[in-house]
Amino acid sequence: MAWPKTKKPRGPKSSRLYEDMMRPADPELKAASWRPIATLVAFTLLMVGASAAFFLYAQPLLGVGFLLVGVLPSVLTVVAANAQLTRDLGPRPVPDGADELGDLLGDTGDELVRSLSGSLLGPELAKLEEARTREAASTRSWLEALPDDVAFETVEATSDDRTRLVGHALACAPGSARWLVFAHGLDGTWRAGMTFARSFAEKGFNLLFVELRAHGSSGGAWVGTGWLDRRDLVAWSQWVVRRAGSDARVVLMGQSMGAAAVLMASAEEDLAPQVVACVSEASYADWWNLALNRFTRTHTNPGTVRRSSPHPFLDVERLLLKSKPDGYDLTLSRPVDAIAHARVPVLLIQDARDQTVPAHMARKLDAAAAADHELLVVESAGHCLGAIADPEAYFTHVLSFAERFA
Structure with a gap:
């Protein structure tokens, strides 16, 4: 099941008026989409089609090149995403030597x-x-x-x-x-x-x-x-x-x-x-937006700020989990x-x-x-x-x- 999305009336404004005015607007939660997966599939099919055309016109080296460019990145993305999915959401065994007071109150707290x-x-x-x-x-x-x-x-x-x-x-x-x-x-x-x-x-x-x-x-x-x-x-x-x-x-x-x-x-x-x-x-x-936020890494160099995109990697993870036995859709x-x-x-x-x-x-x-x-x-x-x-x-x-x- 999924809960219906409802609009709630705004409550009373915060009394911390100055802080509310100076704080940047909160980012909107991003809706998940299968578009990155569709783009990856379309790119792969386009490269495979181009490869077939080159083979047809007796250009085998170009055919192999386009095949590798089209298929290899997609395969590597799926393999890497599957491995990362297991690390991120696979079973966590009982830790060895757990302190009776837990991680926070224990000796290593x-x-x-x-x-x-x-x-x-x-x-x-x-x-x-x-x-x-x-x-x-x-x-x-x-x-x-x-x-x-x-x-x-x-x-x-x-x-x-x-x-x-x-x-x-x-x-x-x-x-x-x-x-x-x-x-x-x-x-x-x-x-x-x-x-x-x-x-x-x-x-x-x-x-x-x-x-x-x-x-x-x-x-x-x-x-x-x-x-x-x-x-x-x-x-x-x-x-x-x-x-x-x-x-x-x-x-x-x-x-x-x-x-x-x-x-x-x-x-x-x-x-x-x-x-x-x-x-x-x-x-x-929202778990999906938390995952997007945590995946994105900000690297600050003199005069530049670069962000890595979570797409299509996270989308592949989502698709893989949804397709597995006992899996589910992360966006729920x-x-x-x-x-x-x-x-x-x-x-x-x-x-x-x-x-x-x-x-x-x-x-x-x-x-x-x-x-x-x-x-x-x-x-x-x-x-x-x-x-x-x-x-x-x-x-x-x-x-x-x-x-x-x-």
């Missing part, structure tokens, strides 16, 4: 902070690393203080395409009906949820941290880019109801690709009615369409220094969202680093939002 905070200056970066260290120590102490009979258990669910899904549940508030279901981002692990575990548990939430399809122990031939994962989150919401009963109050939360999955799940008609709110940090508005992953039909309140979080997901995508999601939503902008935060860039503001807002509905 400072390296991750630095890699996601390329635009931050030294003092700002040092502040993030200090906050990360404090949260890591607090989370470790919280884990160690849990009763002996309270520990993460590995659980399973099955998506409606029969993909086996793996999650990790912690019933740390057995008398509570509150549950947090957390979805990590691309290349992440379920332990990314440990950044939020202590804070939510202290508010009476039980925890379910899922492994997205094609990640870790979950099945799936291809990464879902949020589109396939939306159905997996529906399955997980139903799992929580079976586990906790019809009185359960479920908050879905995700980061990056997991955030996109949460937004798209929020519009699914069979999402468990016990899901009462969604929290989305650093979601893209559009949280910007889904959020207009969200069935629950949504909190959007934009990390102001995010260099992975452009800031304009958060603004597009905000503009398209249903009436019952909020946008939180976390200053000095790189991609998915809001919780350590400003922990007090972040958790005050997030937990207040979650508790209001759960």
Whole structure:
């Protein structure tokens, strides 16, 4: 299915009038087209036709030359695109030696902070690393203080395409009906949820941290880019109801690709009615446009700026994935369409220094969202680093939002 595109009335203008006036207009999301594929095919056929003509008129060398010029680039493009597709969206195995606190709070977390905070200056970066260290120590102490009979258990669910899904549940508030279901981002692990575990548990939430399809122990031939994962989150919401009963109050939360999955799940008609709110940090508005943005590389030389074109390479990747068993069309992953039909309140979080997901995508999601939503902008935060860039503001807002509905 694909959500209908609807025009939403503009909300009230930002009070930050000067910043709004000075900020360049946000770029429009580009619609995908098969035109680059058609151009590639037409060029190949033209060169093959010219080659045949030269062979016909006894010019074999020219015939071979035109054949190579026409066929070889197309073949190499397809081969390279297929290899890149496997690297980009093929299964991600369980990482070796994973830290129990996850990549961010674990021993190598400072390296991750630095890699996601390329635009931050030294003092700002040092502040993030200090906050990360404090949260890591607090989370470790919280884990160690849990009763002996309270520990993460590995659980399973099955998506409606029969993909086996793996999650990790912690019933740390057995008398509570509150549950947090957390979805990590691309290349992440379920332990990314440990950044939020202590804070939510202290508010009476039980925890379910899922492994997205094609990640870790979950099945799936291809990464879902949020589109396939939306159905997996529906399955997980139903799992929580079976586990906790019809009185359960479920908050879905995700980061990056997991955030996109949460937004798209929020519009699914069979999402468990016990899901009462969604929290989305650093979601893209549209996977295809994110891919176009990330593919484009800017090289600055004295007096020149050159950009590499993503076409037809990305278009070939799209066609290859769509034609494969268990494949799908990448252009279906559009949280910007889904959020207009969200069935629950949504909190959007934009990390102001995010260099992975452009800031304009958060603004597009905000503009398209249903009436019952909020946008939180976390200053000095790189991609998915809001919780350590400003922990007090972040958790005050997030937990207040979650508790209001759960």
